[in-house]
Amino acid sequence: IAGIxxxxxxxxxxxxxxxxxxxxxDMRHNAMYWYRQDLGLGLRLIHYSNTAGTxxxxxxxxxxxxxxxxxxxxxxxxxxxxxxQTSVYFCASSEGLNxxxxxxxxxxLSIL
Amino acid sequence: DQQVKQNSPSLSxxxxxxxxxxxxxxxxxxxxxxxxxxYPAEGPTFLISISSIKDKNEDGRFTVFLNKSAxxxxxxxxxxxxxxxxxxxxxxSEGNSGYxxxxxxxxxMLLVSP
Numbered sequence: 494i495a496g497i498x499x500x501x502x503x504x505x506x507x508x509x510x511x512x513x514x515x516x517x518x519d520m521r522h523n524a525m526y527w528y529r530q531d532l533g534l535g536l537r538l539i540h541y542s543n544t545a546g547t548x549x550x551x552x553x554x555x556x557x558x559x560x561x562x563x564x565x566x567x568x569x570x571x572x573x574x575x576x577x578q579t580s581v582y583f584c585a586s587s588e589g590l591n592x593x594x595x596x597x598x599x600x601x602l603s604i605l
Numbered sequence: 606d607q608q609v610k611q612n613s614p615s616l617s618x619x620x621x622x623x624x625x626x627x628x629x630x631x632x633x634x635x636x637x638x639x640x641x642x643x644y645p646a647e648g649p650t651f652l653i654s655i656s657s658i659k660d661k662n663e664d665g666r667f668t669v670f671l672n673k674s675a676x677x678x679x680x681x682x683x684x685x686x687x688x689x690x691x692x693x694x695x696x697x698s699e700g701n702s703g704y705x706x707x708x709x710x711x712x713x714m715l716l717v718s719p
Binding site for chain 2: 549597
């Protein structure tokens with residue numbers, strides 16, 4: 494089934510450790526996004542990429558980095574995890590401008 | 606400052622009745638609006654969208670209304686079903702920005718009881 498695959502589905506991580514959340518899409522969408530969802534705050538954009546080779550900062554980019562080496566993959570890296578990064582992370586993709594974004598099922602990350 | 610606001614954290618409706626979920630926005634540059642539904646432990650699922658050139662869009666039981674002068678949109682679900690119980694997110698984007706990042710509201714939890 495075509496869509497977005499996120500890995501891992503959940504992870505417990507010690508503070509200070511490095512972690513990469515993986516995201517792969519098979520829809521050949523140009524644009525990809527990373528969001529975090531926190532209770533009472535909805536979904537907030539961390540980083541996005543309009544097309545392979547380009548990335549941009551969203552609303553809450555600090556502490557996170559992304560890369561877009563090809564169309565299908567958009568990994569999110571926490572260089573040195575902190576407890577405030579405990580959240581559910583969603584990856585999404587869209588075909589283009591003003592097209593609906595399709596979401597993966599999320600990665601639940603707990604930083605201790 | 607929150608640009609997309611869903612002021613009702615929750616809504617309870619009986620099966621068969623109408624559910625109305627509301628959303629307000631402050632950014633006058635927003636020109637594309639979407640509603641997403643989210644079940645626990647799943648990603649948000651696209652439900653319906655509307656462009657600012659329209660004031661209504663309908664898809665089966667779901668209708669979205671847009672009032673640009675009031676910067677307000679609403680999602681109507683008729684008739685409501687227990688399977689509609691989920692968190693509903695309103696989202697908006699600026700089409701002229703050159704990319705389609707979405708700004709989300711905080712969500713409204715809808716509970717449809719039998």
